[in-house]
Amino acid sequence: xxDLVRMLAAWAFVHESADEGWKASVARGRKLExxxxxxxxxxxxxxxxxxxxxxxxxxxxEIVNAGAEHEQGVTRPxxxxxxxxxxxxxxxxxxxxxxxxxxxxxxxxxxGED
Amino acid sequence: xxxxxxxIAAVALRRFLRAAWxxxxxxxxxxxxxxxxxxxLRLACEELGxxxxxxGQLASVRPDVFSPxxxxxxxxxxxxxxxxxxxxxxxxxAAELGAAPEKLFSAFExxxxxxxxxxxVHQATLAQDYRPVSGAVLPRxxxxxVKIIRPGIETFIAQDLALARRWAGRxxxxxxxxxxxxxxxxxxxxxxxxxxxxxxxxxxxxDRFARDFADDPLVVVPRVIWRHTTRxxxxxxxxxxxxxxxxxxxxxxxxxxxxxxxxxxxxxxxQVLVHGRYHADLHPANLFVTPDSRICYLDFGIVGRTTPAExxxxxxxxxxxxxxxxxxxxxxxxxxxxxxxxxxxxxxxxRVADLMKAHLAGREQADVRGFALGFLSMLADFRIPIxxxxxxxxxxxxxxxxxxxxxxxxxxxxxxxRPFATRLIAAxxxxxxRLHERAPAALKAALRELLA
Numbered sequence: 001x002x003d004l005v006r007m008l009a010a011w012a013f014v015h016e017s018a019d020e021g022w023k024a025s026v027a028r029g030r031k032l033e034x035x036x037x038x039x040x041x042x043x044x045x046x047x048x049x050x051x052x053x054x055x056x057x058x059x060x061x062e063i064v065n066a067g068a069e070h071e072q073g074v075t076r077p078x079x080x081x082x083x084x085x086x087x088x089x090x091x092x093x094x095x096x097x098x099x100x101x102x103x104x105x106x107x108x109x110x111x112g113e114d
Numbered sequence: 115x116x117x118x119x120x121x122i123a124a125v126a127l128r129r130f131l132r133a134a135w136x137x138x139x140x141x142x143x144x145x146x147x148x149x150x151x152x153x154x155l156r157l158a159c160e161e162l163g164x165x166x167x168x169x170g171q172l173a174s175v176r177p178d179v180f181s182p183x184x185x186x187x188x189x190x191x192x193x194x195x196x197x198x199x200x201x202x203x204x205x206x207x208a209a210e211l212g213a214a215p216e217k218l219f220s221a222f223e224x225x226x227x228x229x230x231x232x233x234x235v236h237q238a239t240l241a242q243d244y245r246p247v248s249g250a251v252l253p254r255x256x257x258x259x260v261k262i263i264r265p266g267i268e269t270f271i272a273q274d275l276a277l278a279r280r281w282a283g284r285x286x287x288x289x290x291x292x293x294x295x296x297x298x299x300x301x302x303x304x305x306x307x308x309x310x311x312x313x314x315x316x317x318x319x320x321d322r323f324a325r326d327f328a329d330d331p332l333v334v335v336p337r338v339i340w341r342h343t344t345r346x347x348x349x350x351x352x353x354x355x356x357x358x359x360x361x362x363x364x365x366x367x368x369x370x371x372x373x374x375x376x377x378x379x380x381x382x383x384x385q386v387l388v389h390g391r392y393h394a395d396l397h398p399a400n401l402f403v404t405p406d407s408r409i410c411y412l413d414f415g416i417v418g419r420t421t422p423a424e425x426x427x428x429x430x431x432x433x434x435x436x437x438x439x440x441x442x443x444x445x446x447x448x449x450x451x452x453x454x455x456x457x458x459x460x461x462x463x464x465r466v467a468d469l470m471k472a473h474l475a476g477r478e479q480a481d482v483r484g485f486a487l488g489f490l491s492m493l494a495d496f497r498i499p500i501x502x503x504x505x506x507x508x509x510x511x512x513x514x515x516x517x518x519x520x521x522x523x524x525x526x527x528x529x530x531x532r533p534f535a536t537r538l539i540a541a542x543x544x545x546x547x548r549l550h551e552r553a554p555a556a557l558k559a560a561l562r563e564l565l566a
Contacts, residue, residue: 093321095247095340096321097314103210103211103212106213107211107344108212
């Protein structure tokens with residue numbers, strides 16, 4: 001159900017308009033008391049419209065936050081994992097370079113011993 | 115003039131005269147004449163040895179400078195050279211790694227498994243477990259490939275390049291040759307060669323590729339053994355398989371060739387469009403197909419790079435090509451530096467649309483090579499300069515089609531690219547920052563529409 005509401009919210013977001021009928025439906029839906037949703041098809045549509053409008057606002061906020069986080073460089077756990085992975089790789093690369101340099105140092109030392 | 119200088123001059127003159135004779139001293143026109151000269155240029159490079167073979171190979175990835183005929187002829191350069199004797203190999207290993215091969219490895223084969231103008235490859239066995247930069251630990255006893263730079267090659271190349279520089283100076287004074295910028299082109303090639311002669315660079319690129327494709331079970335990049343790697347020695351794990359030019363019907367029947375060919379094309383697109391670095395020296399000898407149906411990438415000597423902005427434009431050009439939209443392809447090509455003058459734009463667009471119809475959309479099996487060759491020739495006809503990165507990419511796309519067909523001859527690369535191109539564009543458009551960027555404009559547009 002949540003996915004369906006979210007999908008409708010995404011649709012409403014993309015097609016956001018000043019449709020008076022839709023606005024009125026959302027307003028009626030917001031005024032519904034618990035249990036009134038089952039009172040008939042009109043009440044159900046109004047209730048769903050209010051639910052979708054609420055979800056649409058949440059979705060809009062998520063997108064705005066994601067954009068703002070991107071601009072401010074805020075780090076999320078998944079991103080932290082990626083950064084950690086990148087640093088670990090660079091460290092491993094550095095180890096590789098050190099091993100290679102060690103091989104060259106050993107070669108020079110061996111030549112000195114001859 | 116030195117003896118080497120005289121030898122170079124003699125080969126160049128002989129090949130030029132033969133080409134001129136076969137081209138009927140210019141009576142054969144256009145494509146046929148360029149093909150004759152390109153063939154003799156390749157043969158001259160092969161006769162002149164390692165430096166010129168390498169220069170030819172570097173020229174073969176520069177369609178922005180050389181004609182398509184030259185580029186594709188130089189791709190066929192053969193660099194088979196005699197093997198370096200075992201005693202010399204032992205001496206190089208001792209000088210580079212400080213010990214004899216039997217102390218460094220459990221076993222070492224003095225007979226090379228492959229020889230080329232710059233280096234040769236020997237098989238060996240790992241003496242101790244090794245933890246590579248990425249991927250699982252390599253256990254003791256693993257088979258290794260040890261690539262060793264041929265002795266004296268750096269000096270030989272430096273001497274040849276010094277001579278070539280003098281020739282480039284003279285060539286630049288000839289009418290029609292200045293356009294090729296022989297001097298600066300040679301400097302660029304010298305830098306690339308210097309980088310190739312330090313095998314640690316190749317090892318680093320291999321590690322980066324291995325990381326980029328760590329999540330792809332169908333891609334193999336040999337792991338580098340850094341403790342046995344220096345400027346002149348590169349030690350990696352040995353991967354069993356067939357080079358693409360060795361892949362016959364028998365080998366093909368044992369693997370999932372169709373899936374592998376399509377995946378190979380997608381891997382290339384991921385290199386260019388997702389990771390921003392791609393194997394720019396892709397040819398059938400640099401790719402292995404393993405018996406368990408995986409693709410193994412070798413020889414990371416020439417690497418192309420793309421910036422994030424270029425990646426978006428390339429994805430758009432690719433999608434436009436895949437869907438046969440000439441106007442869109444040219445619009446985004448401009449963002450990649452292709453400057454089409456306003457007065458020529460309608461004619462160029464019409465030619466691109468014709469090429470798309472003839473080679474991509476109107477055929478049972480798309481012909482990317484035919485399309486790209488026609489496209490490059492069309493740009494030459496309109497005297498539109500080709501930006502370096504753009505040319506490299508067009509060439510690489512043709513090569514990818516060739517590689518995919520070497521694995522599965524009936525593959526349609528355009529059909530294979532379609533889902534990837536669509537996914538990529540969708541992913542680019544649905545990134546939160548992109549949505550955030552576009553949402554106010556979308557809302558305004560919607561409101562404008564309603565209030566109108």
